[in-house]
Amino acid sequence: MSDSSRVTLILAAVTAITGCCTLTKSETSSRLRELEQEHIAFIDAYTAPSQGSQVQWDEANFQAKVQTINQGFATAASDVGIRSCPARKQFVENSSALFKKDASFIETHHSVGSSFAEHKKEQIRQNYDSFLNQ
Amino acid sequence: MSSTITDKLSGITDPALSAAKNELTGLISTAESDTEAFIQANARHLQDWLADVKSGAMSQDEFNELVDAEKIVAKDFTLRQVEAAQERTEQLTVQILELAAEKIVPALI
Numbered sequence: 001m002s003d004s005s006r007v008t009l010i011l012a013a014v015t016a017i018t019g020c021c022t023l024t025k026s027e028t029s030s031r032l033r034e035l036e037q038e039h040i041a042f043i044d045a046y047t048a049p050s051q052g053s054q055v056q057w058d059e060a061n062f063q064a065k066v067q068t069i070n071q072g073f074a075t076a077a078s079d080v081g082i083r084s085c086p087a088r089k090q091f092v093e094n095s096s097a098l099f100k101k102d103a104s105f106i107e108t109h110h111s112v113g114s115s116f117a118e119h120k121k122e123q124i125r126q127n128y129d130s131f132l133n134q
Numbered sequence: 135m136s137s138t139i140t141d142k143l144s145g146i147t148d149p150a151l152s153a154a155k156n157e158l159t160g161l162i163s164t165a166e167s168d169t170e171a172f173i174q175a176n177a178r179h180l181q182d183w184l185a186d187v188k189s190g191a192m193s194q195d196e197f198n199e200l201v202d203a204e205k206i207v208a209k210d211f212t213l214r215q216v217e218a219a220q221e222r223t224e225q226l227t228v229q230i231l232e233l234a235a236e237k238i239v240p241a242l243i
Contacts, residue, residue: 051191087214094210098203105199115186116196119179123200126179127207130172134214 028081028088029132035076035092036128038069039099040121046106047117055111066103073099091131098127139163142184172211176204 073096082088165177186192
């Protein structure tokens with residue numbers, strides 16, 4: 001192997017190990033913001049319009065929504081800019097767990113109240129902001 | 135803001151809960167004056183949730199769900215703080231020492 005090839009190989013390895021966290025930051029931030037919006041839209045979809053009312057329950061539609069969002073988290077977790085950076089990988093795993101927790105809560109209750117929904121959306125934003133703005 | 139949390143808890147008159155009430159009030163007061171925005175927000179959220187449970191706008195189930203989720207968010211934030219603190223400590227100790235030894239001192243001599 002020539003010296004220049006060796007240097008190129010070493011640089012590529014160093015970039016792969018240490019550089020991805022900074023090199024792909026803006027792209028990853030956009031992807032994470034999409035996940036945040038999908039989670040918030042999911043909460044909106046199951047928020048009762050008024051106190052004591054319920055959202056019309058459609059099990060198949062609910063399962064389809066959950067599957068789509070879970071797939072979004074799985075795709076993000078396999079993205080090179082995320083899986084190569086331990087902090088991002090951990091954050092996506094935690095955010096995915098938070099979504100699954102909310103989906104399970106809604107599956108049990110079929111809808112949530114407007115106060116809860118507002119607090120929940122604030123919590124989701126807090127989670128993503130605390131990570132992306134650090 | 136402490137008087138607000140005291141007001142929210144004023145309906146609890148069981149003497150057995152007096153110590154817990156005082157502890158919560160004190161911790162919220164401390165958190166509100168912390169310099170970390172995440173800690174302040176956490177204390178503010180908890181007070182909002184308590185107010186909504188007290189007024190009947192939110193059920194205990196919903197409150198517990200928010201608390202459980204907030205614990206996950208806060209633990210993740212805490213872990214990141216540890217990493218950031220370690221990075222900062224290393225930058226302010228080891229890197230300073232290396233910079234002084236490798237770049238500055240050779241130029242002084």
